[in-house]
Amino acid sequence: MLSFRFGHFVALLTLSAFCRNCAVSAAELDFNRDIRPILSENCFYCHGQDGNQRKADLRLDIRADALEYGALEPGDVESSLLIERIESSDADLLMPPIDSNRKLSDEQKQALKQWVAEGAKYQEHWAFTPPERSALPQVSDKQWPRNAIDYFVLHKLETEDWAPSPEAERHALIKRLYIDLIGLPPSPEAVAAFIEDASPDAYERLVDQLLESEHYGERMALPWLDAARYADSNGFQQDGDTWQWMWRDWVVRALNQDLPFDQFTIWQLAGDLLPTPSIEQQVASGFNRNHLLNGEGGAIAEEQRFNVLFDRIDTTATTFLGLTMACAQCHDHKYDPITQQDYYSLLDAFNRVPETGTPQRYSSRIRLGNPVIEVPTEENKAKIAEFNQRISEAEETAKPLVDAAYLGWKSGIEADGQPADAADLPPAAQEILKKPAGERSEAEQEELEKLLKKHFDEKVRESLVSSIAAFAVPDQLRSQLASYTADNIPRPMVMSDDKPRQSHLLERGEYLNPGLPVTFDTPKFLPPLAPEAPRNRLGFAQWLVSPEQPLTARVQVNRMWQHFFGNGLVKTSEDFGVQSEYPLHKDLLDWLAVEFRDSGWSMKRLNRLIVTSATYRQSSKMTERHREHDIENRLLARASRFRMPSLLLRDWALAAAGILNQKVAGPPVYPYQPDAVWEALAITKERDFTYPASSGANLYRRSLYTFWRRTVIPANMFDASNRQACRVRLAITSTPLHALTTLNDPTWIEAARLLAERVTESGTQPSEYLGSAFRRVLCRTPSAWELELLQQALSKQLAIYEADPTAAQELLSIGSTECRSTAPSEELAAFTAVCLGIFNLDEALTRE
Template sequence: MLPNLTIPFALLLGTALWSVSAFAGEIDFNREIRPILSENCFYCHGQDPNHREADLRLDVRQDALDYGAFEPGDAEASVLIERVLSDDPDMLMPPPDANRTLTDAEKALLRQWVDEGAEYQQHWAFVAPVRPAVPSVTDPQWARNAIDFFVLSKLEENGWQPSPPAERATLIKRLYADMLGLPPTPEEVDQFVHNDDPGAYDALVERLLASPHYGERMALPWLDAARYADSNGFQQDGDTWQWMWRDWVVDAINEDMPFDQFTIEQLAGDLLPDATTDQKIASGFNRNHLLNGEGGAIAEEQRFNILFDRIDTTTTNWLGLTVACAQCHDHKYDPISQKDYYRLLDAFNRVPENGRPQRFSSRIRVGNPVLELPTAENKERISEFQANIAAAKKELDPLMDAAYEGWRLGLGSGQDLAQDESLPESLRTKLEKPKGKRSEEEKQAIEKEWRSYFQRSARDELAQKTEPGRRVTKIENQLAGYRGDQIPRPMVMSDDKPRDTHVLDRGAYLSPLEKVTFDTPAFLPPLPDDAPKNRLGFARWLMADTHPLTARVQVNRMWQHSFGMGIVKTSEDFGVQSEFPVHQDLLDWMAVEFRASGWSRKHVHRLIVTSSTYRQSSRMTEKHRTEDIENRLIARATRIRMPSMVLRDWALASAGLLDDRIGGHPVYPYQPDAVWEALAITKERDFTYPASTGGDLYRRSLYTFWRRTVAPTNMFDASDRQACRVRAAATITPLHALTTLNDPTWIEAARVLAGNCLVEADELRSQLQSAFESIACRTATDSELRRLEDAYQKQFEGFRADPAAAIEFLDVGKTSRDTTLAPVQHAAMTAVCLAIFNLDESLTRE
């Protein structure tokens, strides 16, 4: 029998990093054992009965005991330990062909756990958070708020020290990048760097929280999570009006709408009593899905695809769980049954939709239900159309009257018109009564019907043969086209079409099994008895104080925004396969604080950015590099390559090009020629890219039209917006540099910035300093300026040798270049500004 072992946590491969329990003492099931069982055992010995081997279930203690898997307190007599330690491939668990292998450290942990009694715990994330006590630390002066006490306590526990604070220029750039996604001006940097007021930092935070650009920056990850786009996807890829929902999100964040209200309006705004237009627009969160309008698509199949996507998106966003596999079978790891999945789906299975988009114009294809929301401009234009139609009809009416009289005279009095089946039935019914016995009202009714019948039958002929008729037809067609193409119709939710919901055999929509009605997953707190059994009840249930997941999931995403990684790394998955969080106490404290603050996201964001933890330097020491490369202990700030959307906005703002209008229709900035050409496989629709002009070319990236089939080419590493994504991917490929060095946006921004610098200062060094400060948000050192001067001279010599190249370089972009500037000098400075844009420091939030 192996002795109980004290195992250094650095050796525990496969278990949570930075596990700090004393393994010579009692093992923590959630921290040390569940990750081993979940990764290696639950797939075959978990809750899914259809995939369970040997009828052994290891995720429930009593089931494992009943089976005889282990003897609590006696590892030597336990079959589980015998199998994991076996050298016999026929006995070994996990089996060799399972592609799962336990390390020696993991085997020793299991053995120690059984010897200690093999106790189980409920998964930590499925237990409602309780506010833990703020820990004591040896250096309380370092801590500015509760976050710091939790972080410093863990650092001290592991023999670490926090990093020194970042330089003030770094801090202001960090804040602007995280909170606005825009650079501070050189003047703002200078004022902050030289401000000795102890409250200057907090005052800056408050100013940024109050900025209307705060909502724009903070909306970006929410749009990724909601899979927001401006088109449907698939072959036809019709345009939509979902930008009205996007604007609602920006406004709600700027107003610091409490997150419970933010949740309820997006999941069930249409079901609120006397729902406002804005609340109905908010429900468009669950209408941001793809819509397949291809000819071979089966409408009902597509409707179920939308439903499945709706459930996945909602559960990922609020529960932080991956439930998609329960569409076909019980979840193999988390306690989510297939029945749970379809009970939840029932609340979303009442939308009067058929799974396919309706065509409102050659460009617009959206699926009912929609809101028709004409703007003031729309109403004015419609009135103009209607006035023009009325004017043309004044000319047409006499012609119609004359034609009508001629038509009536040619009818003939002897014909039995009541039997003429070519006439409308309503008219024939009126004509059955003899002419002499008709009352005056009946005569007027017949006359009205005659005229209506004639107008319907003769209109097309007159429209073709007369100029007024052709003009009326043309304007009416223009009006119909305008209504279809220009009147916003955002897609929203509705429960106007209740349906029966069934568990589907293997998720196949044509194979219904048991009928189910709405309920919440059985392993989470129950839905209150008086709660409505619909999306509104579901949304309110998510925000209950007893709910274990919602608040944790949200504050974890806020932490991820500021530190590049959540306290729980898998921000999309808080289930049993997620890691045990190093800072669980901090996560729980923040979750409870979030609720107690009235669900104020600005409050939580303020706590994060005003903490000493956030203000640390991001410089890495050898200890950081070798012992905590992922910064799980948060012993430093994290360097984060800014998202491509932010990098584009940063370049525009640095040059003074940014058009900072808030909200509105999507815009079409620079894209490669014929970028949408591959979509034009039929003549049904023109897929020419409608490039913007004027200020629309320089709107924030948030407002760029997002086509699902061909996303904006200069927004690398962005979500494709085809599915929910709550954790951004950061890659490094040459395509990124090719974008930031060659895309017209960056070249034009460099050229405009260069011109500004040349105009503002006469001396080269001052010009270069100004350019550097505008982009990097700090003063360049003498050494850096010398290198920039060398770069300028090399570029100057190159362009002096080829003046035509200088002119060509300066002609990139739609803004007119300053012709008072010498082209060679301007081009050389432009090349240097472009190089500064591409410095690692410029691309990175430190």
């Protein structure tokens, strides 16, 4: 017989399989955990807050309405219409209706009956109530916890009759930390030093070292780029380039500096509205300018402006509130208590940007939507100074010639004001010229000189350029300077409130169908904006990080947890609304949220707390019980094991090969891509869409700096977001198709060759070479069995290439870096093939 506890958890639908063997419990049902998911999934669509969709004028999301209607009779199961309808044998009366494609399980029906019997109690949705820091729970094993996180995790494990896993081996721990905190492999020397360091604080010192690395910000910026839909182009067919990489670099700097998250939020949403905002604060506001821009000929500017506005609301709400607000654009939300009025009242704060909805052309490749801010780099400043110096020198050289030409031209002016070469003199000049020179007043003579000089500079001088070459030099240099500044000085798009507009609720979300006027306000179901707060984006941003606001801190710590464990404590990291997953570790989530907020919003501090916990330090090895009952590791009885994202896999290979360019920040680069990868974009001759492949060290920059074209994302970033919309949930994928990249992409093949060259310098025997390559990629020494397999693979590959030397030469010719090895090509090709195999081992592709 199924236990009652099992029935409770089945109602949650989204919890992991471990719940199917939970211990029997007679605890009272919890509405948020056990009942709301059933009602939300099966009932609220027709009996929720959306009045346009509501059937029979019945609301089940509000207890008073359900009681008044007779749907619920607390304590009386038989008299409750809700129970009658879900048990009905009449297809016309059965709920949910057959044509809804929803069906309650027997366990869900039983849960609803028990809930009614227990009084049909409602609760406010857990995520919309302020988080509270509960006391640390009691645990039996007093030795295992290392910090507060472990008390919550261990208490849950002990309650469910589980035990934590042993601590991971030292080599696995250092590899895990390097992946999670900086995204680069440790050197074999760093691994050896950590393994040999027996001091009690060795692990904590390693954590602190990585948190202070300049590469920490690069690693932690990756999920923010996906959330902000960051790209280096606008999207759509014309897909003009932008300078939004200035915002990307700001994110890296802010994370490295541990800018408190409340300021990190305010700068991104309203940095431009701060008193005397700095350049950095204005650049930070580019978070909401990373959107698509449609510059196609048929695009209607105002329609596109509203598309941008809608995207801006969706991105901001998902990123900071963990809410999906998009459906409230057209009608009241069908599940969450978000009304259309709420949606457009919030939109009003973003409806003041002086933007047209379409991009403006700045150069042959740059298309930007105003407003922008000019942020010359040091290189730009030096180049501009060089141009100005050359212009000044050229003007000095040309000045005598210009003066002589002017005097010669002026002398040709006749007294009647009709000179042969200046018949279009301004009327005012002609009137003065009609007077003999001796009869003109001093003021008239000065005015004439000014008019003639102006006319000469604007109308005459240009026609003399072809005949006097020195004339042309300053103008040519000025033209070159204008072209340089248009194409090279970064102008990131930023926010501004310079164009206040009257916002309206749009009927059915149609921009041509404005309804009632609205003014800025925050959603009514959440704590109100402080009376003294500014009624604009700045006020909204400050409200987001106010102590009363229940969502922001929870949403952010959940995404941090997701970074380190693959899943958030709430798996639906993009949705904390009533259809979200109820968090199994809710007390831990709330404790972390309060800790994060009350400890100064330090992201590094919270990261350190997580990675120094015993929970994080567990082995990721799975037992049969893990596999059968907690495959997703929701109980946290082990560390999580998941595929590394493609951006990190590329960086890992380049770093292991010793070729990674570790320069931080700067314009995007263009590493290896398939031939003619952008060719499909070149439908007109307006601009050249030839892929401008980088060379030298720029080929080996971190993946973070790869040029991101929205319409054709980098081909070797196989699991990455296309950055066309906000994405906050990790896309962890594992498909054999990925091997087409990691086995065939020039990046990996060249890295394998360079790794082979690198390790052949580290020993005298093949076993030493293979062991060194293995350590650089996997951060551990191969076992005797593994080394034997590697040697067998090397022997097979050597036989293949000795039989086909041309194939060896072809393999070694892949990539731009010249071969440095003096080893025979067949031997180097064989080592290259084995190194490529090491890069493709499951352990090399996986964060364990």
